[in-house]
Amino acid sequence: MRVPLRGVWRPVLVVIVPIALLTIVGMVLLWPSGAGTAADETQYVDATVRTVVHAPCEASDEAALAAGRTDCGAVVLRVTSGPDAGQDVTTDVPAGPGAPEVSEGDDVVLLYLPDTPVGEPYQIADHQRGDQLWVLAAAFVLAVVAFGRWRGLSALAGLAVTFAVLLLFVVPAILDGQPPLLVAIVGSAAIMLAVLYLTHGVGTSTSVAVIGTLTSLALTGALSWLAVRALHLTGVADEQAGYLGVTHDVNLQGLLLAGILIGSLGVLDDVTVTQVATVDELARADPGYGFAPLYRAATRVGRAHIASVVNTIILAYAGASLPLLILITDSGQSLGRVLTNQLVAQELVRSAVGTLGLISAVPITTALAALTARRRHPTERPEKPEAPPATTPNTDHLAALAREDHDSAW
Structure with missing residues (x-):
């Protein structure tokens, strides 16, 4: 039904x-x-770490010590995008909670601050991880x-x-x-x-x-x-x-x-x-x-x-x-x-x-x-099968079988 x-x-x-x-x-x-969407004026560029030189902060590095820095080394990077693409720049070794740890050959993201009055206009902000995420997305x-x-x-x-x-x-x-x-x-x-x-x-x-x-x-x-x-x-x-x-x-x-x-x-x-x-x-x-x-x-x-x-x-x-x-x-x-x-x-x-x-x-x-x-999915009740037609037993055949059994017994 x-x-x-x-x-x-x-x-x-x-x-x-x-x-x-x-x-x-x-x-x-x-x-x-x-x-209502404000334009983000922050500029980010890509770079590759060429060398990392670690050096402890000395007493003359007052600003670094005041900021809680212990590593006053420098990082040399090759800029791969932005206005200075193809040039080498130098910046401080990242420091502080959550700062990225960089080594030679790492692909990183630089924060570009062209109006910085003192120091380098570039700061290491993060690692590049686009390729790794694409691999993970493909596996997913x-x-x-x-x-x-x-x-x-x-x-x-x-x-x-x-x-x-x-x-x-x-x-x-x-x-x-x-x-x-x-x-x-x-x-x-x-x-x-x-x-x-x-x-x-x-x-x-x-x-x-x-x-x-x-x-x-x-x-x-x-x-x-x-x-x-x-x-x-x-x-x-x-x-x-x-x-x-x-x-x-x-x-x-x-x-x-x-x-x-x-x-x-x-x-x-x-x-x-x-x-x-x-x-x-x-x-x-x-x-x-x-x-x-x-x-x-x-x-x-x-x-x-x-x-x-x-x-x-x-x-x-x-x-x-x-x-x-x-x-x-x-x-x-x-x-x-x-x-x-x-x-x-x-x-x-x-x-x-x-x-x-x-x-x-x-x-x-x-x-x-x-x-x-x-x-x-309504309830489907199976139809009852039709009963087989009633048949009348063949009494002559049954009588003949009974006589055969009687004769064999004798």
Whole structure:
């Protein structure tokens, strides 16, 4: 028995089409004009280290000693780009926390300061690592395609869309002065629609995952707004955020909310797609499952998934903020003071709100998937086979067999 999908597609399209249209309109209205992006006047050039001469600082090197330098040696470099390409320049050996360690033959990036009144206009800023990153990216692409094949290619296309939306729309729009939270909502919707349909194809299952993701994302946004307001978080939690607030007209509290939404999106679509796939496979394996058995069985899978993902979220935030946690813990403050510090409280809000959004995604998506799966894979009762026609025993043949047995006995 086949059930037409018209009854399934109609409610799905009623939700998906308006969301897509609103997303397109939002991107058009919020699209950055470029007026808010400040031009970076810092100049960087490429160079290759020719020689490195190390020398201890002497008492006459007052400026170097005052700056905390212990190595007053020099580095000779061959400039390979910029106005002085092909020439040799000399600069100080990099010093200080995080300073790059250079040796002969290293490819480095130089900060060019032509208006420096004293000393060389070039300073070593970083190593060049473009070639290494290209090799790593090639290995990543080959591994994804070799394992995922066409599905891997579609996943890479979705990844390209994600980078494009973030770099061409979300970041420039925020720098352009648009509300960060609204930009994040529109950008997240665009990423979700494009990536899920590109990766998993156009179908009812994908549409159910989209609806479940959108619903959970809306709940996450509401919870994050309430948490940020209740805890009086300003969004100015580190030097980078403070510098951004000074140099650009950006709502840092809204930027914090935008970061929570975008960070939650990547885990939400993983959970929703998994739940939809689980329900679909259960419905195919046993067409006799009704809504309630499907929901209960898939929810058990969702609980196990959430239990592992929650730990992943906490470890991801802790790993990213590990230097910050060490500094705050080493400050000698009490545990309560450390946990209520705005820097730590901000990460706790990210983790807690993201986890609540994930937990809500399981029942919402599972219920929607079970509802549509029953209409896409209806219960098919096998027809009873017809009973074979009744036959009348051949009594003459049975009587003859009985006589033969009687004669052989004698």
